[in-house]
Amino acid sequence: MDIANRYKKVRKLTESICAPLQTEDYVVQPVIDVSPPKWHIGHTTWFFETFILKPYFMGYQEYNADYNFVFNSYYESVGNRVIRTDRGNLSRPTVAEIYRYREYVDEAIAKFLCAEPSPEVKELLILGLNHEEQHQELLYTDIKYILGHNPLFPAYNKNYTSPKSEVVEPGDFxxxxxxxxxxxxxxxxxxxxxxxxxxxxxxxxxxxxxxxxxxxxxxxxxxxxxxxxxxxxxxxxxxxxxxxxxxxxxxxxxxxxxxxxxxxxxxxxxxxxxxxxxxxxxxxxxxxxxxxxxxxxxxxxxxxxxxxxxxxxxxxxxxxxxxxxxxxxxxxxxxxxxxxxxxxxxxxxxxxxxxxxxxxxxxxxxxxxxxxxxxxxxxxxxx
CATH class of the missing domain: 3.90.1580.10 (paralog of FGE (formylglycine-generating enzyme))
Incomplete structure (x- = not known):
C-alpha cells in the first residue's frame, strides 16, 4: 500500500473509533491519565501539520496558530502547551471545529503527497501513522474509562466484537x-x-x-x-x-x-x-x-x-x-x-x-x- 492510501486508511480508522460517541463524550477527562477524545483527534492532526506540512509543504497556511499550544502533548522543543490536567477544560475549540481542522490538514496532506516525498519525509510520515495508531489504542482505553466511570455505565457499542478472542486451554509451562x-x-x-x-x-x-x-x-x-x-x-x-x-x-x-x-x-x-x-x-x-x-x-x-x-x-x-x-x-x-x-x-x-x-x-x-x-x-x- 502506498503512503497516501495508508494515510487515508489510518486516519479513517481513528474517526470510526469515535463514531459511536455523542458530542458530550468527546470532552470528558475524569483523571489525568485519560485525555478527552476530541484532544486525541486534534493532537494526531497537529502532529502531521507540525512535523510534515509546516516544514516541508511550501506555501502551507497554518490552520490556527493557537492550536500548537492546545494540541502539543509533551514536545518541549515545539513550545508551550496546555498542561495535561487541563485538557478536559477545553470547551473550545469545539468538536465540530476540530473535525474541520482534521479535514483541512488531510486535504493538505493529500496535495502534498501528489509528489513523491523524500526518504526523510516519508520516514516522518510513517512515524506519524504509527503515532496515530498508538492514539487509536489510547482512544479505545480512554473512551472505556470515560463511559465506565459514568454511573449509568452506558455501552460504547453493543455490537462491539473483540478481534482477539482467546480460549484458555490447559497446558504445561x-x-x-x-x-x-x-x-x-x-x-x-x-x-x-x-x-x-x-x-x-x-x-x-x-x-x-x-x-x-x-x-x-x-x-x-x-x-x-x-x-x-x-x-x-x-x-x-x-x-x-x-x-x-x-x-x-x-x-x-x-x-x-x-x-x-x-x-x-x-x-x-x-x-x-x-x-x-x-x-x-x-x-x-x-x-x-x-x-x-x-x-x-x-x-x-x-x-x-x-x-x-x-x-x-x-x-x-x-x-x-x-x-x-x-x-x-x-x-x-x-x-x-x-x-x-x-x-x-x-x-x-x-x-x-x-x-x-x-x-x-x-x-x-x-x-x-x-x-x-x-x-x-x-x-x-x-x-
Missing part, C-alpha cells in the same frame, strides 16, 4: 533452556527507536505459562484475601492498595454478592474463562507472589513469545523501562518520543484487543507507571 538470546528489532519495516539496537542477552533456564491468568484464577486471589495480605505486595504496592482502597481490577463491581465488570457492551457478569484485564503491575506482581511464581522479564518474554499466543492483553514484565545498548535519541522534537520516559516505568509486552491492525510485533516495548490499570493489561506467569 513452556521450558526455555539457558543460553544466549538475541533481543530487539531485526529486519525491514518500521520499529520505534526503543526497540533498537538488537543485542544478545544471557538467560538462565526458565519456564513460562502458555496462557494468561483468567478471571476465575484471579478471583481465587481476591477470595483468599489477596488484597488484604501484605506478604504478596511490594511496600509501594501495599501503600497504593491501602491509600486507594483497591479491592479488584478496574471496572469490577460487586452487585448482590456477584462480580460484574464494565465492558464496551455495558455492565455484565464477569466471564470466568476470559483473561483478567485492567490490573496494575502491583497487582500482577502480587498475584504471581501469591502463586509462588513471578513475572517474566521482557527478555524472557521475547525469547519465548513464538511458543505461545499473545495479543489479547498487554502483559506486565519484571523489567524496568531502560535503553538498549547503543540506544541514541534522535535530534530535535522526534528525539523526545521515547527516551525521555525511561525512568520509573515498567515494560509491557505483546499487544491488546484494541491495538490497531498491523501495529503488533514481538519486539514492541510498551511502558507504563506501575500503578496504572486503565490500559488492557494482564499477567502471564513465569518461574
Amino acid at each position: 513452556i521450558k526455555m533452556p539457558e543460553g544466549i538470546y538475541e533481543i530487539g528489532f531485526k529486519g525491514e519495516g518500521f520499529c520505534f527507536d526503543n526497540e533498537l539496537n538488537r543485542h544478545k542477552v544471557y538467560l538462565n533456564a526458565f519456564e513460562i505459562s502458555p496462557n494468561l491468568v483468567t478471571n476465575q484464577e484471579y478471583l481465587t486471589f481476591i477470595n483468599s484475601g489477596g488484597y488484604h495480605d501484605f506478604r504478596h505486595w511490594h511496600a509501594e504496592g501495599w501503600d497504593w492498595v491501602k491509600t486507594n482502597k483497591v479491592e479488584a481490577p478496574l471496572y469490577w463491581h460487586v452487585i448482590d454478592d456477584e462480580w460484574y465488570n464494565y465492558t464496551y457492551h455495558g455492565l455484565g457478569p464477569i466471564k470466568p474463562d476470559e483473561p483478567v484485564c485492567h490490573i496494575s503491575y502491583y497487582e500482577a506482581y502480587a498475584y504471581a507472589s501469591y502463586k509462588g511464581m513471578r513475572l517474566p522479564t521482557e527478555f524472557e518474554w521475547e525469547a519465548a513469545s513464538s511458543k505461545f499466543k499473545w495479543g489479547k492483553s498487554w502483559e506486565w514484565t519484571e523489567s524496568a523501562y531502560l535503553p538498549y545498548p547503543g540506544f541514541a535519541k534522535a535530534p530535535g522534537a522526534i528525539g523526545e518520543y521515547n527516551g525521555k520516559f525511561m525512568v520509573n516505568q515498567k515494560v509491557l509486552r505483546g499487544a491488546s484487543e484494541v491495538t490497531s491492525p498491523g501495529h503488533s510485533r514481538g519486539t514492541y516495548r510498551n511502558f507504563f507507571a506501575p500503578y496504572l490499570q486503565w490500559q488492557f493489561t494482564g499477567v502471564r506467569l513465569a518461574k
